[in-house]
Amino acid sequence: DPPRIVKFETLDERIQRLLQEAVKARTASYSPYSNFKVGACVECVDGTLYGGCNVENASYPVGICAERCAYVKAISDGRRQMRSVAIVAQQEKHFTTPCGLCRQFMSEFGDAPVFLAKPDLRDVLVTSVSELLPLSFQINEDYSF
Amino acid sequence: DPPRIVKFETLDERIQRLLQEAVKARTASYSPYSNFKVGACVECVDGTLYGGCNVENASYPVGICAERCAYVKAISDGRRQMRSVAIVAQQEKHFTTPCGLCRQFMSEFGDAPVFLAKPDLRDVLVTSVSELLPLSFQINEDYSF
Amino acid sequence: DPPRIVKFETLDERIQRLLQEAVKARTASYSPYSNFKVGACVECVDGTLYGGCNVENASYPVGICAERCAYVKAISDGRRQMRSVAIVAQQEKHFTTPCGLCRQFMSEFGDAPVFLAKPDLRDVLVTSVSELLPLSFQINEDYSF
């Protein structure tokens, strides 16, 4: 399916909870430089949830986005395959999508539906890791000689 | 247009030269960790060309890809808008596409067609920055308070 | 104190446990590209511990080191000030120190002693975030206009 906008109430309870956990994770955001708070929550294939927030740095390129924060929490807990991802950022009238860096990071751990919402959790933009990173970067030949 | 594969000879001379410059830029690749050499060349709207290669680091996350190398050369020379991008990597049977991090970096400086080739410069995959980064990350509301 | 090497047994039990948690965290390392497993554990000022491992990516610059993984877990759980950090990597005869990117990331959350060990946990190199990043990058003047 191409990206589409749906109402929060029409989503599975499982996905509704994922989005609510992203909202909760967002409260811990450390973002004194952008004042832009983002929360994410990833559901692994075994059903465990990991919330993450953006963590900025005085040297901007050193910061880590909410999506990658949630993912490393899952990975460092032994998870390797994700079932779904929710992201809630600060813009109230526009959907905030993951940056390309996070798309690349997520694509390492399989395709998954991605649910994007504004803080009011009314409308939800439904897309996926593979839709967000078409023609993804892949090394199929061996160069480790 | 969706991504499509064309023969090198069918491309504009301008694009053929861009791809050849990417091949040349690739020879300076500093990639002792991956042994994977990549070259890129960006053409600015005023016609100037900037070639770049990947520059790796003992701490892998610190490296810079060929595409970003070419772009910062253009930006630091005062350029801000790109007209086309060529990338040539090491895989001989597969097209190597830019990683998500580079897609994000490139998207800051406008949409542009992207030409991807293998080292033999026979077939060329034609796509674009916007096709490679759909639903791109954008802040449209003001949070700098 | 300048960096110094001490025996594991001479360290506080609290620090011994921190190093053992770093060893445990290391087992989840996702490092198919470097084959170099790293584990870290950070102790917050309230005594909670967060373990982290390195998480690599097909695009090398996109990966996240063990130290930053441990830190974002603490930050996203509401912690802001760290009390001590332990890092255990794969080299058996050499101490592996944190990369400059991680030093920058850690320095955002205060100075703290850093304990570095090889997998055998015999000798421990004792240093600190501030020793590892002298003359640290700081913006003391306001440019957010």
Next chain:
Amino acid sequence: DPPRIVKFETLDERIQRLLQEAVKARTASYSPYSNFKVGACVECVDGTLYGGCNVENASYPVGICAERCAYVKAISDGRRQMRSVAIVAQQEKHFTTPCGLCRQFMSEFGDAPVFLAKPDLRDVLVTSVSELLPLSFQINEDYSF
């Protein structure tokens, strides 16, 4: 020598010129998010100079600092060993030092003296890559199996 502050006029003409080139490079800074302009200039062992500026991105972690910009220009031009580095940033009353990420990047290409100045080019803080990154991250054992 430990870091020390000297007067611009007391420096070699070669270093004075390097600092002036960093000031020039700074004018191309693309920094709409931080409003913090940085310029750098690196002198290679063969005497060639490469200037760089910071290039920011809407996704903060995707930006590239001035130091790394200057370095990739040199590397992509075939240079591998640097002789000296100059950095000029925006703070008028404080020295701005390179971030840890850039220190890591620079350390890949050898030790070199680093000259840091404020925009007025009066006082210069003299340090070096190795002083800025003590106990630098190094892999001395082979794990590429």
